[in-house]
Amino acid sequence: MRRSKDILSQPEWSNVRALYKSNGYTDEELDKPIVAVVNSFNTICPGHYNLKELAQQVREGIRAAGGTPVEFGTIGACDGMAMGHDGMNHILPTRELIANDIEMMMQAHRIDAMVLLGSCDKIVPGMLMAAARLDLPSILVNGGPTLPGKLEENNPYGGEYIDHSIIQQSLGSLQDGLMSEEEYLWLEDNACPTVGSCAMLGTANTMCCLSEAVGMSLPGSASIPAVYSKRKAVAYQTGKVILDLIEEEITARDIITKNSLANAIKVNSAIGGSTNTVLHILAIAYEAGIDLDLDDFGELSSQIPHLVPLIPGGSYTLLDFYEAGGVPAVMKELSSQLKLDSLTVTGKKVEDNIAQSETKDEEVINKVQDVANKTGGIxxxxxxxxxxxxxxxxxxxxxxxxxxxxxxxxxxxxxxxxxxxxxxxxxxxxxxxxxxxxxxxxxxxxxxxxxxxxxxxxxxxxxxxxxxxxxxxxxxxxxxxxxxxxxxxxxxxxxxxxxxxxxxxxxxxxxxxxxxxxxxxxxxxxxxxxxxxxxxxxxxxxxxxxxxxxxxxxxxxxx
CATH class of the missing domain: 3.50.30.80 (IlvD/EDD C-terminal domain-like)
Known part of the structure; x- marks a missing residue:
C-alpha cells in the first residue's frame, strides 16, 4: 500500500484531506499517488534559475501518468559566488542541510515518491543522499549546463570555448600585466552567455553525469544544455517515469548499489570528474548503507584511463560532450569494465539503456585503446x-x-x-x-x-x-x-x-x-x-x- 494512504484514508484522516483541499486538491487527486517535486530553484544560482520552468514540466508529466504532484523547495547555493571568501565555509555543509530538509518534508507528510530538481555542486549530492536515506521511488532531473562563451584567439584552454573559471584564472594575468583590464572585463561579459551550471566539468556537471551513471537520472539527460528544448522534454518524461517506479515498487536503494556506485566511479575517472566527487560518492554510499571506502575509490579509478578531455582537463566543454554522445557513449565505451546488469530509473538495466549509444566525436570521447595516457581522472x-x-x-x-x-x-x-x-x-x-x-x-x-x-x-x-x-x-x-x-x-x-x-x-x-x-x-x-x-x-x-x-x-x- 502507498504510504500516503496511511494519512489520506476516509473517514479517519479527513482532517488531513481537508488541509489538502484548502489548497484546491480534489478527492480524485488525493486518491492518486502523491509525488513530491523537490525544487532547489532560486534566482541567485545560475544553474538553478531555470528549475521553476522545469518543475512545471515535471508536474505535468506526473499528472499525465496518473499521479498528483506536490512541490516544496530547498536551498541551492552557488559555489562560484562563494569562492575565495568566508562564504565558502558554508558551502559543503549545505549538502547535509539539503538531505535533512528533504528527509523531514518527505517523512512528515508521508509522500510516496519524489522527483529531485537540482544542478549544482552540493545540491545534487545532497539530494542523492536523501534519496538513498529515504529509499523511496526517486529520480533526479538536472537543469543542464550553460552554453559556453567563445574565444578563438589566445584561448588558454586551447579550443574555441571558455567558461566562468577563466575569469579568476585571468586575474593573476591581469595583476602581472599579461593582459589589459579591457580584455579582462570582456571575459566578465562573455564567459557565461546563458543560464545553467558552469560549462566546464566542475563538480556540478560531474555530479549530474554521475547521477546518470549510477542510474538515478534518465539516460542521456545529464549534459543537455539548460536552454535546449530537450531539457523540458526530459523533465516531462521524468514526471511520467516516476509513476512507473511507484507501480513497480522500485526504490532508490534498488538502484544505488555497490555495483552502480562502482560504475559511477569508473565513469568519473573516464571523464576526468571533480575531486569533490570522492566526498559525495562516499557520502551517498554511507546513506545507502553500502560498504565503500577511499581505497575502493582509488582502486576503481586506477582501472580506467582518462578518455574525455573536458575543461579543466582539456579544451572541450559540456556542449561538446553532449554533442559527442554524453554519458551513454562513455558507458558504452567502458562496457567491458562496468556492471551492466545494474538497475536504473528506466526500470531497465544499464546494458539495455546504452545498447544503441554511439560516440559521435572521437576527439571528445576517446576510444580506450587509443588513449596514450592511461592515468585515470582521479x-x-x-x-x-x-x-x-x-x-x-x-x-x-x-x-x-x-x-x-x-x-x-x-x-x-x-x-x-x-x-x-x-x-x-x-x-x-x-x-x-x-x-x-x-x-x-x-x-x-x-x-x-x-x-x-x-x-x-x-x-x-x-x-x-x-x-x-x-x-x-x-x-x-x-x-x-x-x-x-x-x-x-x-x-x-x-x-x-x-x-x-x-x-x-x-x-x-x-x-x-x-x-x-x-x-x-x-x-x-x-x-x-x-x-x-x-x-x-x-x-x-x-x-x-x-x-x-x-x-x-x-x-x-x-x-
Whole structure:
C-alpha cells in the first residue's frame, strides 16, 4: 500500500484531506499517488534559475501518468559566488542541510515518491543522499549546463570555448600585466552567455553525469544544455517515469548499489570528474548503507584511463560532450569494465539503456585503446603526510608535474596563502601548504580555488604544487593535492610541516611524503584542536562532521 494512504484514508484522516483541499486538491487527486517535486530553484544560482520552468514540466508529466504532484523547495547555493571568501565555509555543509530538509518534508507528510530538481555542486549530492536515506521511488532531473562563451584567439584552454573559471584564472594575468583590464572585463561579459551550471566539468556537471551513471537520472539527460528544448522534454518524461517506479515498487536503494556506485566511479575517472566527487560518492554510499571506502575509490579509478578531455582537463566543454554522445557513449565505451546488469530509473538495466549509444566525436570521447595516457581522472595518494589518504586529479595536472618535489611554503589558512601569493612569496619549485581548512578546521572544508587560479594565472600552475587539507574546485587545474587526511584540526601530519621541508608528490606511485628525518617525531607531538571560532550551524557542523576520508558526513545512525 502507498504510504500516503496511511494519512489520506476516509473517514479517519479527513482532517488531513481537508488541509489538502484548502489548497484546491480534489478527492480524485488525493486518491492518486502523491509525488513530491523537490525544487532547489532560486534566482541567485545560475544553474538553478531555470528549475521553476522545469518543475512545471515535471508536474505535468506526473499528472499525465496518473499521479498528483506536490512541490516544496530547498536551498541551492552557488559555489562560484562563494569562492575565495568566508562564504565558502558554508558551502559543503549545505549538502547535509539539503538531505535533512528533504528527509523531514518527505517523512512528515508521508509522500510516496519524489522527483529531485537540482544542478549544482552540493545540491545534487545532497539530494542523492536523501534519496538513498529515504529509499523511496526517486529520480533526479538536472537543469543542464550553460552554453559556453567563445574565444578563438589566445584561448588558454586551447579550443574555441571558455567558461566562468577563466575569469579568476585571468586575474593573476591581469595583476602581472599579461593582459589589459579591457580584455579582462570582456571575459566578465562573455564567459557565461546563458543560464545553467558552469560549462566546464566542475563538480556540478560531474555530479549530474554521475547521477546518470549510477542510474538515478534518465539516460542521456545529464549534459543537455539548460536552454535546449530537450531539457523540458526530459523533465516531462521524468514526471511520467516516476509513476512507473511507484507501480513497480522500485526504490532508490534498488538502484544505488555497490555495483552502480562502482560504475559511477569508473565513469568519473573516464571523464576526468571533480575531486569533490570522492566526498559525495562516499557520502551517498554511507546513506545507502553500502560498504565503500577511499581505497575502493582509488582502486576503481586506477582501472580506467582518462578518455574525455573536458575543461579543466582539456579544451572541450559540456556542449561538446553532449554533442559527442554524453554519458551513454562513455558507458558504452567502458562496457567491458562496468556492471551492466545494474538497475536504473528506466526500470531497465544499464546494458539495455546504452545498447544503441554511439560516440559521435572521437576527439571528445576517446576510444580506450587509443588513449596514450592511461592515468585515470582521479587518484588517491597516501604517505606520511596523508596516512588516511589524499585526493588529486591527474587529468587536470600537466604531465610534467605528475612527479613533484620541492620545499614547503606554509600558510595557516587560505587568506594567508592569497596574501603570500600576491606578495611573491611563492617561487617555481615550491610546494604550497595550506592547512586548517578541513571539514573540522575550516570549518566546512572550503575550496582552495582562488589560490590555485591565481598561481595558474601567474604561469606557476605546473611549477608549484598546492597541498591542503581543504578541497579544490572541479574547475581547478595545475598541480594540486587536497583532502589531506587526517586534517590539521584532528592532529594530522600536515600540522607538523615546517617551512622548507621537502615534500614529494608522486601520482604515478600514489604517494605523498615529507622527507625530513624528524618528521615522525614532530607528528607524535601534535594534538588535535577541534575548537571552532564560529557560531550557528557551522559550530554544530564542526563538532559533528567526520573526516574527508570518510566523505565528511555527519553520522546519523548508530553503526
Amino acid at each position: 587518484a588517491v595518494l597516501k604517505g606520511n603526510l596523508a596516512p588516511d589518504g589524499a585526493i588529486t586529479k591527474p587529468s587536470a595536472i600537466p604531465k610534467e608535474a605528475h612527479q613533484f618535489k620541492g620545499p614547503a611554503v606554509v600558510f595557516e589558512n587560505e587568506q594567508e596563502a592569497l596574501a603570500g601569493i600576491k606578495a611573491g612569496q611563492v617561487k617555481p619549485g615550491d610546494v604550497v601548504v595550506i592547512r586548517n581548512e578541513g571539514p573540522i578546521g575550516g570549518p566546512g572544508m572550503p575550496e582552495m580555488y582562488k589560490p590555485m587560479k591565481l598561481l595558474v594565472g601567474k604561469g606557476l600552475g605546473s611549477q608549484v604544487c598546492v597541498v591542503t587539507d581543504g578541497r579544490f574546485s572541479g574547475s581547478n587545474n595545475g598541480c594540486f593535492v587536497g583532502h589531506i587526511s587526517p586534517e590539521a584540526a584532528e592532529g594530522g601530519p600536515i600540522g607538523a610541516v615546517e617551512e622548507g621541508d621537502i615534500i614529494s608528490v608522486d601520482i604515478k606511485q600514489g604517494t605523498i611524503e615529507v622527507e625530513a628525518e624528524d618528521f615522525i617525531v614532530r607528528c607524535e607531538e601534535l594534538e588535535a584542536d577541534t575548537s571552532c571560532d564560529c557560531t550557528g550551524y557551522l559550530y554544530n557542523y564542526s563538532q559533528l562532521v567526520t573526516s574527508a576520508a570518510n566523505g565528511a558526513v555527519i553520522p546519523n545512525r548508530s553503526n
